[in-house]
Amino acid sequence: MSTQSDNQTAAAGNRSSGWVVFVFFMIGLVASIISGWVAFPELLYSTKQQPIDFNHQVHLEQMGGQCNSCHFFREDGSFSGSPTLEECKSCHMYPMTGNENEQKFIDEYVNQDKEVPWLIYAEQPPCVFFSHAAHVKGADMQCATCHGDIGHSTSLREYQENRITGYSRDIWGKSMLRLGEPDHGGRHQKMNDCAECHLKETGSKGDCFQCHK
Amino acid sequence: MKIDRRCFLSLVIGGAVGTTLTPVPWKLTDDIAIWTQNWSWTPEPEDGPSKFVKSVCTQCSGGCGIIARTIGNRAIKIEGQPDHPVNNGSLCPKAISATQHLYGPSRIQGPMKRAGERGQGKWEKISWDEAISTVTEKLAELRTRGKPHSVACISDTDRNSVAYLLDRFLRAYGSPNFIRTPSSADAQELALYLSFGRQGTIGYDFKQSDFILSFGCALMDGCDAAGQMMSAFGDMDKKTRLVQIEARLSDTAAKASQWVAAKPGTETDLALGLGHVMVRDGLYDKAFIDSHGFAFEDREDEAGNAYPGYRSLVRDYSPEKVAKTTGLPEKTIESLARAFARARRPVAVTGFSNPAAASVNQALAVFALNALAGNFQKPGGVFVIDEPDYLSWTEMKIDKTASAGNQQARIDGAGTKRFAHTRYLPNRLPEAINSSQGDSPVQALLVAGGNPLYTLADPQSAKKAFEKIPFIVSFSTFMDETAEQADLLLPHPHFLECYQDVPTPAGMAKTVISLARPVVKPVYDTRHTGDVIIETAKNLGGFIENAFPWKNHEDFLKKTLSDQWETLEKQGYWTDDSSRDNSLEKLFRTSSQRFEFLPRAGFETQGSENPKSKVQTVSLPGDVNELPLVLVPYSTIRISGGAVANTPFMTKTVDANVIAQQDVFVEINPETASEYGLSQGDKATLKTPAGNAKVRVNLFEGIMPGLVAMPAGLGRTGFSDYIAGKGVNVYGLIAPAADPASGLNAAWGARAAIGKA
Amino acid sequence: MTTPAIPEGVKRCSTRQFTLWLAVVGAVLLWGVYAMFLIWYKGLNQTGMNDAYGFALWIWADLAVIALGGGAFFSGFLTYIIGKKELKSIINYAVIIGFICYSSALLILALDIGQPLRGWFIFWHANVHSMLTEVAFCLSCYFAVLTIEFIPLVLENPKLDRIPFLHHLSHNMHEVMAVFAATGVFLSFFHQGSLGGVAGVLYGRPFAFREGLLIWPWTFFLFTWSAAAVGPCFTMLVTWLTEKITQKKLVRPEAFELLAKISGWMLLTYMIAKIADTWYWAAVTAPARGFSLMEFYSNNPIYGIWILIAELVICGIVPALILITPKWRENKNLLVTAAILAVLGVCINRWVMVLQVMAAPLLPFQDWYMYMPTWQEVATTILPVAYGAILISLAYRYLPVFPHEKELNPGQ
């Protein structure tokens, strides 16, 4: 077999050949490290635009500076999340400002009686029970602590979705390896992040059922 | 420099080492695990604000109040309505799982006409306009041909707005053939009419009674009764006695303070035997009988004919004799009679959710016990609830064709001289059609509920009869056994999608009217049967159109319920406590103005020459030597025996010794089973005069030797793959046997033989 | 004809014959692989398991195969730690058999979980109180050790051995093998034990539950002990079988003799402990929970008291007595019979500790739960046997597994 002689040549110790081997090893190493750290995260996430570029700042000013004017607790203790079309319509039945986003909202959603398919940055998977009441009412936390200062943003950032899991990149977290710091000024919301904060604040990570359903 | 295989190898190794230093393998491992946690084919129910809507379940005639939890336009869950007077929050599994039928594969999703042969299951979607005009044309044609009376209508009730609209429609159109599907209430209501002279239902004040004597009623095993009875049972203290007379240890019997295992079909004898002891020992309410009883003692009519009274009748039913008939110890009969008589508020019940048909005589014999106890219109006793009259009607005029049609005899023979007091004889309809020469007497059949091809006593001959009917319209919500054989499907919405009034359910001791209302928007392209009738009437024009001055069913309800509509909308039910007249003075509307122990009306129709022998029991056809066993049906609340099948959830609760795969198990006493060489789980063939069935054997000590019991509600072909094809329909194995007094089916079982398959 | 791939000085069958053999065994293997993919694709509904039988044939196969693979650690212990030089003759083979057993066990474990893609949770989200966690960790670690023990042998393949780097690697690994053997013994002690603990800790299952020492139920120690006793029997059995098939002497009689003797004494002491344990369980543990011994062995079609007698006497005491009696164990037929019985005994023990545990009813109104494996389960359980046969064939053909083969078969 031909390999036999190759091996013997190699065994004889051809210096430059050894270097070539090492160089190739390094090429492989560096290339994979770069693609793994730089290209992979780009490939892993798809980028989506919000259906309407919503201006939180303007609404916050109009609604008296309170998040809970639109994101409120219902009587049964549940949290309303994003406003429904019905709730938006209570002001935006007809154009109020001449803003093009507002016009788009009225044309495409109000007039067609269609809910706006907002992409929720902090959307938790179906197995999670997250209690806004416990955090906001019970522990007196501010919205911005987790969500960042989205209330004063004038434009919605793009939404990044993990192609494998369907998770929003915002909840991405510490488990395994995080790929970058949160860029929204709030916190990551994967389980380990929750547990870390709970451990710090309450002395216990909490029992499973506290957050799972 | 030589680039060889080793260089390539190092590149790969370098790449592999490098990759482990990147997030790639770790993040992928994690993300793939997360992917398994969020599989796109595992549904993620949408969240939103919860609403709770009060309504009423109409899947059986029980009329239980419900609260439906909705999120957006989705009905999530059904729970009991705690303040509802019928069920006080108690619900059976069927009501709880109603959302399964609402969204399930059994639904008919829009109007359709038959595309292939009947029963082939091929359908063509059509528009509602086309559907309604097809009906209109057919009906108009029959009318022009002078045959309006060849139109028949079958419904599961004659007491709600749809039934009234249908009945009104038939009268305006010219047909007397409105037929109600059979139930255990038939004989009961007829007996009520004969002995009280009133049309209506009987109520029992279970909550206040301290001694409930049930003659085979599936109080807690069956539909109709369960909501009321379980709520009462939940409140009962340990002092209240519930006595169940039944040959099989049913769930009601299991919960009873005493289980009296009398032979099936001997309930009448037992009731008369108990009467014997009470009369003999003077343990009866003399005051009541003196002032309100008729035919207790022997009597003579104007012509001087002598008639025996109840006292002479029961003389023949001594404990000794009844012990032989019923298979009970004499002691039991004596002590039971005394316990019943001595209770403060005893009540005897029959014809209320019984799994087996009962005769009118059985109902009369049990009424007599209540009369002896003097418990009419008293707390803990028996109440009479008149037919509902809450729908206020406008008079209507009809044309000559209609009036001629209305005067024709009913096809099922009810109301004829032979069965003068019987209102409907659904079980005689198939025979009437099958025995007719030439064209079927029914040329068009409208089926608005009741699923007759499943619920009639002899489904095989009913199916044969239906084959002869040229035009069958089904209004069924579901693809039930009858819809499968129809020509035209005009699906009615599910009860969670529409308004429907529900009159006082049988068994309720006071008037309670409930309103089912739309909990969600209709899921499919359905239309309320009331709307279809009104629109058809309008299409037919003339007097018929004029008889229906309403826009649609909802408009009709609002107008006719004018006073109560608001209460019903707000509260979900309307009850009438104040106006109830509990006095006995006006209770009896018989010709004697008294409670008739042995009703004159009954004898007249039977035309019996020798009234003494008139307590006929219904004997079963078949040779005892060839068919030594008796097959009896039993109810279980986990399987629905009625028109609407059980839900998949209910089937899921059924034990593996009741249904296993496609097989139904029959219960047999181990002693009987060993006689036939059968052991637990064996496959066997069950033979009755009506047919054969493949079954499996479940040994149960709680059933009388010599009997074979099979659950009702199986052997369906309709609905969906989740429901059809399991077991056999027990009523298909029990040939109808006419009650001579009424013409109603009173076959309480069937002679049977069983052998290893 | 000797190709360079075949070790020097030994004779092997023709390539054609060898390929034919591989094809036959390969077909069985493919059948198993097909079943394996069916299970991964369609899920565990392909098995005969149900909610009463969460553990069934596979777990039994796991437990049995690991007990039988115990020959590797125990022979390693005797050879490297105690210094029984006689066993050098058989130690390579013991390692290979162990490697096959453990890799099979891991494969079956990967099949036996409902969500294989989450299998790594057992390591990442480990619950340290769970016996299964202990099993998973020790099993994987010991498998790594076995791989390390196996590698030098692979490198001794004449073709590979020509590469100086590999030659030195193999040599150096041999030098430190004692360290790995010691690690292996330590790990084996724990995972054999924790496999015993899997059933023994189930205090909701009186048939399995055993009291014990600290956190370890008696089954923990009994499993380790029985694996140490029967593992070598299995090694001997497979060696004997290989000798029969190849029609050669492969291992020095002293190795057999010593292994049989040690095995015999281990088995005897194990049986004494096992009988004591059974007695205590039947007389104290179970009655305290309302169960009499015979309740566990009646009212069902299979599990009669015969199974206890078979395990303890016929497949326990009898082989132990044969093996400890020099005259008897010198008789090859008796020795092999004893080894077969001992192997059967440990298989029965593992079966009982898995399947009978699941079968026995707990509430008086329940019946015994019966179970029948599907062909998919059977095929995937046979798969490791086929895989083992192939690996042994390859190892025997291309590696110097038996250092004394040349010497024992002169003139070939």
Place this chain on the structure above:
Amino acid sequence: MAQQPQHTKTKRYGMVIDLDKCTGCGACMVACYAENNVPFRQDDSDKMRSLNWIRVMKVDNGKAFPDTEVCYIPMPCMQCDGQHMQGHSPCVSVCPAVATDYDYPTGIVSQIYTRCFGCRYCMAACPYHARKFNWWDPKWPADMEKYLNPDVSARMRGVVEKCSFCYHRYQKARDKAYVEGRDELHEDEYQTACTQACPTNAITFGDLYNPEHAVHSLSRSKNAFRLLERLNTNPKVYYLSSKSWVRRVADNYLEGENPEQVAKARKAAATH
């Protein structure tokens, strides 16, 4: 950040089921399916592969006709406190991946379907067969996905599931309490779906530690017992029955032992 709100007072939620009142109607099972998104199959008659968080067992006294008696025993997850009342329930301690734990604030044994990888060790450990495996991917035909309850996540194939005492109802009740600024839940605010559905009120649910809750005294009544008490699993589901034969089939007894004496001896041993 403020301190954790004072909801953390330890509770021990438990159930008392009056077998004299249970008619075996199955409403509890069906309500549980509907509440907890339990899937169903065309043929669900293989009861050992049928998902049920509460099963109603039918037992009889073994006597011949007509002395036969029947009793129904609904069996949810018993939410065992474990041998030493410290949450060492049979299943929790064996789970290799912490997919099930003992929720100390409520005493409820959790099951996290997304953590579970389906080894089924917990099923082998549970003497009550309360744990069920998802042998198949769930399937809701036609439009049935519409009735699914968003408060409970749907499970995927290959994981174990079991009764959670409707923990999501506890969560929701707590949320309401938070919003209303309350610390404690009322007894009727948190009730399981089966308790609510039981048409004869045979099931009572509440905090066994709270003397104001009905379960507190019911669980201490003369007729109260638990299933397989002798295994020391310490279940939080109690049963009431006036019939001695029912009590006898609820646990294992050697010949000559009687349930009352054994119970007494157990209690005596526990106080020592």
